[in-house]
Amino acid sequence: MSTPSAFINAFYIGIHIENILYGIELFLFFKTIHILLSNRGMHKKSNLFYALFSSMMVFLITVWIATKAIFGQKMLLLDADFPGGPDAYWKANIGVWYMDWATMTVIVLQLMTDALMIYRCRIIWNSFRVVVVPVILWLATLTMAALVAWVTSSPGIDYCTGVAAQLSLAYWSISVFLNTTLTCMICYRVVRHGKAVQEHLGSEYASSYFAIVTIIVESVLPYTLSGIVFLVTFGVGSPTFTTFISVYFLMMCISPQMLILRVMAGQAWGNETFKQPGSTLKFNPDNADTSAS
Numbered sequence: 001m002s003t004p005s006a007f008i009n010a011f012y013i014g015i016h017i018e019n020i021l022y023g024i025e026l027f028l029f030f031k032t033i034h035i036l037l038s039n040r041g042m043h044k045k046s047n048l049f050y051a052l053f054s055s056m057m058v059f060l061i062t063v064w065i066a067t068k069a070i071f072g073q074k075m076l077l078l079d080a081d082f083p084g085g086p087d088a089y090w091k092a093n094i095g096v097w098y099m100d101w102a103t104m105t106v107i108v109l110q111l112m113t114d115a116l117m118i119y120r121c122r123i124i125w126n127s128f129r130v131v132v133v134p135v136i137l138w139l140a141t142l143t144m145a146a147l148v149a150w151v152t153s154s155p156g157i158d159y160c161t162g163v164a165a166q167l168s169l170a171y172w173s174i175s176v177f178l179n180t181t182l183t184c185m186i187c188y189r190v191v192r193h194g195k196a197v198q199e200h201l202g203s204e205y206a207s208s209y210f211a212i213v214t215i216i217v218e219s220v221l222p223y224t225l226s227g228i229v230f231l232v233t234f235g236v237g238s239p240t241f242t243t244f245i246s247v248y249f250l251m252m253c254i255s256p257q258m259l260i261l262r263v264m265a266g267q268a269w270g271n272e273t274f275k276q277p278g279s280t281l282k283f284n285p286d287n288a289d290t291s292a293s
Contacts, residue, residue: 007239008076008086014246015072021250022065028257029058035264050260057112060105061253067102100153106249107145110175113252114138117182117220120259124189124218134185137178144171169235176227179220186219217262223248223255 036051075082075089082089093099118138122131148171151164216222230248233241 005087005239007242008090010240011072011090011242012076014243015068017243018065018068018246018250021247021254022061025058025061025250025253025257028254028261029054032257032261032264035261047264050263053112053116054257054260057109057253057257060109060112061250063105064102064109064249067098071096071099095152100149103152104149106252107149109249109252111138111142111145113220113223113256114141114175114178114182116256116259117179120218120220121182121185124186130185134178134182137174137181141171141175141178144174147171169231172227172231172234176224176231179224179227183219183221183224187215187221190215190218217255217258220255220259223251226251 032054033051036047071093075086075093079089080086082092115138118131118134121134122128125131144167148164148167151167226244226248230241230244233244
């Protein structure tokens with residue numbers, strides 16, 4: 001039996017990382033649903049939308065996790081004696097129908113997450129004009145996604161080589177660039193407004209804007225950073241990209257799920273947060289009594 005290459009080893013490591021991150025995603029999802037079903041605005045249409053959105057994300061990533069696990073089991077265990085070893089099995093079977101299905105679910109998940117980021121960016125900036133370019137980039141990813149899905153669905157096509165690899169690289173490049181742009185826009189807006197609040201009201205009220213955890217969640221930063229790492233490793237042809245793509249795909253769920261959880265808990269930033277500095281006392285519901293006094 002052939003010794004697995006670095007590519008297959010990275011694939012195997014990626015499966016285990018996905019399982020850990022999938023557990024985190026499930027915890028965040030059920031926490032979100034628990035808040036929805038408790039006494040916190042369960043009848044609000046926006047909250048119901050976020051609940052459906054979260055459910056759809058969990059369904060899509062579950063399909064990816066399950067199909068990849070099945071493929072890995074066949075490649076590494078059931079068909080371990082395949083001529084040429086796991087690497088040959090990968091090349092011969094990566095285009096199997098259920099892996100094509102898994103690819104489609106990830107594409108849909110990516111489009112959903114990016115659309116949510118655009119929506120949140122519009123809310124934070126309170127302007128439609130600032131998201132014109134992101135919307136154009138999102139439409140470009142939609143077009144490229146259709147091409148990638150069409151090419152990779154052909155029998156015997158490996159998305160790591162040839163035209164499929166070039167299209168995949170272009171598709172993920174546009175998507176990651178969109179993520180980076182939106183994250184930078186959100187962070188800039190938050191920091192700039194935080195400085196204005198600090199100038200008018202002092203550091204006590206501005207501290208919420210500079211909280212690292214809050215900025216990370218609101219800007220969906222883990223999703224963007226994992227996308228950059230994956231894109232670099234995929235672009236240079238490093239076999240470790242199969243590990244980082246696992247992190248990237250799970251961050252497509254975890255990052256927006258953390259944001260949705262903040263929305264459900266009534267802690268997310270909205271239009272009111274970025275009005276005139278004097279109105280930012282409304283930022284943190286937990287401090288409402290203190291602010292009123």
